[in-house]
Amino acid sequence: MSEELNKELYRTESRWQEGEYTVTRTSVWTAPGCHNGCGVLLYSKNGKLEKIEGDPNAPFNRGRLCLRCINMIEQVYSSERLKWPLKRVGEKGENKWQRITWDEAYDIIENKYNEIKDNHGVESIVSLVGTGRNSMWQPAVITRAIFGSPNLSFGFLSGDSCYQPRMTANLIKLGDCVISDCSQAHPLREKNPEWEKPEVIVVWGNNPLVSNGDGFIGHWLVDMMRLGTKLIVIDPALTWLAAKADIWLRVRPGSDAALAMAFLNVIINEDLYDHDFVETWTYGFDDLVERVQEYSPEKVADITWIPKEQIIEAARMYAKAKPAAIQWGLAVDMQMAAMEASSAITDLMAMTGNIDVPGGNIIQRYAYNRSKKYGSAIEYISEEMLLKRIGTYESPIHESGYTPFIPPDKLLECLETGRPYPVQMLWLQGTNPIANMAGEAPRVYAAMKKVPFCVAVDLFMTPSAVAFADVILPAAMSVERDSFRAWWTPLRSITKGAELYEQCKSDEEIVLDLGKRIRPDRFSQYNNIKEYLDQLLQEDGGVDYDFDTLVEKVNDFWDWDYTYKKYEKGMLRKDEQPGFVTPTGLYEFTSPLFDVWGFDMLPKHIEPVEGPYTTPELMREYPFVLTTGNRLWGCFHSEHRQMPTMREVHPDPMMDINPKAADKLGINEGDWVWLENRRGRCKQKARFNVGLDPRVVRGEHGWWFPEKEGAEPTLFGVFDSNINNLTTMGVHGPTHYGAPYKSTICKVYKVTEENDRVSPTEIVTRRGGFSYAKK
């Protein structure tokens, strides 16, 4: 990222010729996996991508790039990529495939669809998707508009615990989503005269430098630090940001709701809240005042393992800073009290008057409201069909449509029991559940094996594809696609800068191909992808231009998104009155909707189901609190393990342990160790983290080994180092949101020759799973 530009080289058009290279200026979003959409310059020759650079003229990333884009050429032209559609010829799990044409693949899928429709009903087709990338709306459209099934879900992400709790809490309390304001909403960035630097940013439950979650580039925090912003970091582990923070709160995993309530306690009782905002724009404050009295800093110090003085100091520092932002992340979602923590943290933003102010937490919608993401095509599902959604009517918030998924924990029960009906087909698009998001992965493996037919759309052969798929469709990467991005702002073009690799197709092409075959009444009007994208850009009051125009613009910042205090200006509500999109029109400290659904109207702490205060007897055998899923610089979730460059940075799965705790167990740094609890075990390599509480260990997620044999029982070693051998399914907060991925328990011991004779993957694929799970 550099300051001055060579304007002859770094032009602002969308495409130009530079010597022998055609340069395409656009953004990149999926694949590789990422939550962001950084601006890039694609240098191609004869349709082949030869070089890539960060686009210094993109206000979003200003030239900076992370490893995933820098390593683009290696990934796009990896010989490991899926090249053409494949049909299974051996048994499932044997990894034996036959090359077929796209027409043959579509014939198989269409025939199976017709058979299921006639004999079982289309609702028995279930689609699974991965995390937020440009493969969200496409499977939603395929499932709902093409197959006509209402059943779409995360790939067994227990408790929908990725951004859904935080977004849902935002939506219930203020009717919109808020994000921290590092000037990214405006094309002039820090030079926008209305913008102010956050005096303090609270980094809560994420390490954004590595994770870059939710459309937020983590290094924007470094930009802010360089301008003088102070940090409060809430993290069980010492991160680089925590080391640089004015205050680092080493929270016990899974106790964030209690901590947020203690912050509220201090801010209310010391009268540090924003009286104007609270009196004019909020509802239910007095009830919250009463509730927070149950959360004194003394009491919460015991719950969170954070000294009382630090809690008080941090609460004061946040409340007194004007403006201040909270940059929250996934750890808030991945606990029993996810909805409760999300609600209390949102209350902090409101109470301090930091909502939708410059340098605070600003209200954002998808640029020009252009993206429905997982909710796409729900309008095609009839009321009668909606009633057939699996598990949805056991979860009031899902039923009300806040999350457009069926609850993943209920889907697992459905697969296991065949109730309310057996699932006949799984459509996996951009998800590798048993390697990545599925809690209690061995249990999910056994359940998914029961489904008779499965299609996987992916870039590489994955353990999930080998274990379950009958047909595999090879997906295009971002640089081979025409698409667009509207997650927050700006609206960005995703323009093809390279010809398709072998016979891959983009997710959009797959939608159109299948749509024309199965539902020509809904798709025959589109002659090509661009016409379809035009429709998506323009329908329902979108932009007044077409896809080609967006390609020319590259970036289009939406002025709505960079307008501050929208609630004062009547910009949020359909009736154009000032206020928020809530039943009371106000920010709701107490949420009447929660009451209607039978939930507590106010936030509260919920203990993890396993831990020192809930299962002290278990702690004798499993003495560590286990937190999982800290992110890697080079790998996005379970992706990138077959990239030599990424594996040079991340050769092995690593677990973190305090050196004193390791010493007691005779563990040296670099030793392979087992992490084990009642559900199973996995092995990772020990890395010392001096900042980690000696009672807490961390384990990485997403590990499998493309270099190993794909066929079962090896299955790319998918269960050998899989931290989800230890996590849970079906254990979630009272609202059905939030699961304790980051707050379970385990023991740790060295791997030896004697205790490593049968690999975990063989135990799962050949011996019926770990003994506890079999009960």
Place this chain on the structure above:
Amino acid sequence: MQKNDDAVRYGLLIDYEFCTNCHTCEVACKKELGLKSGEYGIKVLEDGPRQNGDGKWEWSYLPVPTSLCDLCEKRVAEGRKPTCVHHCQSGIMYYGPVEELVKKMADKPKMVLYSK
């Protein structure tokens, strides 16, 4: 932009206070120079984490150009910045004549200057 010649020595100035160890410089350099696994044109070294007597944490990263670094001679000839400077996620790397970088260095503590 120009490259080293007899009259002017060029170098890299790095504000290491804000180096996060994101590996971008290392990998961007590998791609630019076509380096094999295990080879680096710039490598990030680590000091810490370690707690000082006052309770504050010491944790610094320092990118060190190796003998393979040619200050992106080819890119610079084309009018570009070295790829590490261009892509650095913290935006803390500067390329230029050493004399100019020295002046910039005077503005702020925790900067390090490498001459080539």
